[in-house]
Amino acid sequence: MAAAVNHDLLVGAATDKIHSALYKYVLNLKHNQLAMLAKFVVFYAKHQKTVKRSILALIFLGVIERIHKVVRLMTAERKSVATVSDNGKGRTRRGAQLDKQFFDNMKQLIAIAIPGLFSKEAGMLVTHTVLLVFRTFLSVVVASLDGEIVSSLVRLQGREFLTGIAKWMTMAVPATLTNSLLNYLQTMLAIRFRQNLTEHVHKMYLANNTYYAVGNLDDRIKNADQLVAVDITKFSNSLAEIYSNLAKPTVDAFVYNIQLAKNLGIESLFGIMVIVQMSSGMLRLMAPPFGQLAAQEQRLEGEFYSTHSRLIEHAEEIALYRGHETEKLTITKKYLRLVRHINRICRLNVFYNMSEDFIVKYFWGAAGLSACAIPVFADRMPGAKRTVADTVGSVAVAAGSSIGAHTKNFVTNRRLLLSASDAFARLMYSYKEIVELAGYAERVTGLLTVFSEVSSGQYIKARVGESAEKSQNPDDTEANIVNQRGETVESVDDVEFIDVPIVSPNGDVLVRKLNFHVKPGRHLLIVGPNGCGKSSMFRILGGLWPVYGGTLRKPSMSQIFYIPQRPYLPIGTLRDQVIYPDCAADMAAKSTTDADLLAILKIVQLNHIVEREGGWDSVKAWRDALSGGDKQRIAMARLFYHRPRYAIMDECTSAVSMDIEKIMYTHATSLGITLLTVSHRQSLWMYHNYILQYDGQGGYLFSKLDPERRIALMEEKQQIEQELAAIGDMEARLQEMEAEAASY
Numbered sequence: 001m002a003a004a005v006n007h008d009l010l011v012g013a014a015t016d017k018i019h020s021a022l023y024k025y026v027l028n029l030k031h032n033q034l035a036m037l038a039k040f041v042v043f044y045a046k047h048q049k050t051v052k053r054s055i056l057a058l059i060f061l062g063v064i065e066r067i068h069k070v071v072r073l074m075t076a077e078r079k080s081v082a083t084v085s086d087n088g089k090g091r092t093r094r095g096a097q098l099d100k101q102f103f104d105n106m107k108q109l110i111a112i113a114i115p116g117l118f119s120k121e122a123g124m125l126v127t128h129t130v131l132l133v134f135r136t137f138l139s140v141v142v143a144s145l146d147g148e149i150v151s152s153l154v155r156l157q158g159r160e161f162l163t164g165i166a167k168w169m170t171m172a173v174p175a176t177l178t179n180s181l182l183n184y185l186q187t188m189l190a191i192r193f194r195q196n197l198t199e200h201v202h203k204m205y206l207a208n209n210t211y212y213a214v215g216n217l218d219d220r221i222k223n224a225d226q227l228v229a230v231d232i233t234k235f236s237n238s239l240a241e242i243y244s245n246l247a248k249p250t251v252d253a254f255v256y257n258i259q260l261a262k263n264l265g266i267e268s269l270f271g272i273m274v275i276v277q278m279s280s281g282m283l284r285l286m287a288p289p290f291g292q293l294a295a296q297e298q299r300l301e302g303e304f305y306s307t308h309s310r311l312i313e314h315a316e317e318i319a320l321y322r323g324h325e326t327e328k329l330t331i332t333k334k335y336l337r338l339v340r341h342i343n344r345i346c347r348l349n350v351f352y353n354m355s356e357d358f359i360v361k362y363f364w365g366a367a368g369l370s371a372c373a374i375p376v377f378a379d380r381m382p383g384a385k386r387t388v389a390d391t392v393g394s395v396a397v398a399a400g401s402s403i404g405a406h407t408k409n410f411v412t413n414r415r416l417l418l419s420a421s422d423a424f425a426r427l428m429y430s431y432k433e434i435v436e437l438a439g440y441a442e443r444v445t446g447l448l449t450v451f452s453e454v455s456s457g458q459y460i461k462a463r464v465g466e467s468a469e470k471s472q473n474p475d476d477t478e479a480n481i482v483n484q485r486g487e488t489v490e491s492v493d494d495v496e497f498i499d500v501p502i503v504s505p506n507g508d509v510l511v512r513k514l515n516f517h518v519k520p521g522r523h524l525l526i527v528g529p530n531g532c533g534k535s536s537m538f539r540i541l542g543g544l545w546p547v548y549g550g551t552l553r554k555p556s557m558s559q560i561f562y563i564p565q566r567p568y569l570p571i572g573t574l575r576d577q578v579i580y581p582d583c584a585a586d587m588a589a590k591s592t593t594d595a596d597l598l599a600i601l602k603i604v605q606l607n608h609i610v611e612r613e614g615g616w617d618s619v620k621a622w623r624d625a626l627s628g629g630d631k632q633r634i635a636m637a638r639l640f641y642h643r644p645r646y647a648i649m650d651e652c653t654s655a656v657s658m659d660i661e662k663i664m665y666t667h668a669t670s671l672g673i674t675l676l677t678v679s680h681r682q683s684l685w686m687y688h689n690y691i692l693q694y695d696g697q698g699g700y701l702f703s704k705l706d707p708e709r710r711i712a713l714m715e716e717k718q719q720i721e722q723e724l725a726a727i728g729d730m731e732a733r734l735q736e737m738e739a740e741a742a743s744y
């Protein structure tokens, strides 16, 4: 009797199918347990509306909490210090994480990648978003159509089945078009992002000698080429991809969940959401530091790539030294470091991917399927039919308990649930992608920071034999020199060093205070032992190294032309080699013709190469096509084409014969070019009026050069030295003879 009462009470109280599903279980319970449960169910039945509202409030609070968490992340300072360092010596970088730094980096990069609200990129993003929403609505329609088709199949309704198939095929047209448009837009977005970022980086890199300073005066970036060519591309692709990967599942999850809440009831959906939240939190805890690992992988890729570049660049020297085994060892070491790191990532991925797949594909799938099955089982339970019809609002009731209706609802809900779970899964997977994006973002913003600091003269470089603390010591004169700043003043036509120290990028003070003055037409010869700072003085004059003190007066850089020992030959035609850094348009603007260029080549006795190399428009790997002497003569021809006020000649005639050298120097002086020459050749003395002699100990002597008197003195000195040597020999022989005589 009591069981019958409880049975009626329970069935009557069950206001939706979920509670009917408990029916069987309940029948097997003991009396006191049954009574308690009955009280609970009655309570629930009475307050069902309040329960639903509470669940909605909980979901709302959950969303607010999520937003709050993102805001906290955006404002929280980074706490942990990670281990990624660009090199052993430089500033230690922090690992990529989702924190304020990440959001700041993204803000900076997105402002470059998407230049404005009305830019092309913003338009593409809006179109992309509209298409994403449209695709999700199409998916909801397809899910319902799927249910209808399977339902008509189960009910053996041929006409409805065929109509369903026709509708299905019609849906395929907008669906496939939307998909391919989405792919196209994603690729185009990645290309646009890359273009904007690359243009921005090029503007910084190729201005103010930044490309020189980054490699020579600063330690932070080892391989700018790889960062510009590879990392920006990876960041752009990742950014375009992440937008799709985040926006689509977010829209999907939202739309599908609303639909599911209607079909299954908010309680089932809430249950599923709790499971999803808990398991995804667990997965996040288990996730390896993907951002840090991606950033480190890029750095190792860069090192490996640059060892190969070095091999190509120095192939001839290495081949002549037979240095391939040593080079192989270096390259293999770099490669093995990279491979070891990739292997580590793969190993970490095995366990993480397994857990991710298990939870996302199987665990969530099972939870979803169970939620879909509850209404079906509930409706088939004994006694359920009597009460369910008036309680379950939307789905199964209208069709009664027919198998067709169940099938339709089951298939539709299952499809929606699978899509919703797929959306959550993609959100989960995109966590890993976001962290990787953080890694790329950190490298690209790091690159921008270094470029901007270096172009404004802020360098970070390890100093020789000097710690950071020592440089703060006011008594340390060398450190003081490095910490000072001098000034550069543009003069009309003089070159003057007033108390300017010569300091290498490592902080080596080569000369404490250099003083000399050169006027136009007064040629200067610079001599001294290797490594004493001869070329360094030119680097300061050329604005490559900072002026650490005193005053440097010099004409504008367009008036000073530099000719190194190994001249640079650009990519381009034979004509481009002679007129560099001008281009053909500049040459035309100066009204210079090919005939003029030929006349210039004739002066350096190189006119025959025009025919030999296939004419002015011939394009070759000039570095290999021309001999060392040819290259130096091309460089001299370049000087005659540009006719600057000053020419810096850094051992630039070492590979040509003395008669060609004479022609070059005579012609240069006849053009009114003032020469600043570094050379060990005595034959060049006659073309200079002043001499700057370094002693290699930090001292120097600047004086007038009278070549004839100097040569005469040098010859006299040589003669005396020879005579002294002969006297020394005779003395030694005399001693030998004395010793020999004593023995007899």
Ligand SMILES: Nc1ncnc2c1ncn2[C@@H]1O[C@H](COP(=O)(O)OP(=O)(O)OP(=O)(O)O)[C@@H](O)[C@H]1O
Pocket: 216, 217, 504, 505, 506, 510, 528, 529, 530, 531, 532, 533, 534, 535, 536, 537
């Ligand atoms: N980019 C650089 N970074 C660090 N140190 C440098 C750099 N370039 C040159 N140095 C150092 O500056 C010092 C002077 O070099 P510099 O090229 O001026 O010598 P030099 O007198 O021209 O010698 P040589 O006659 O052999 O050409 C050397 O000790 C060299 O190692």
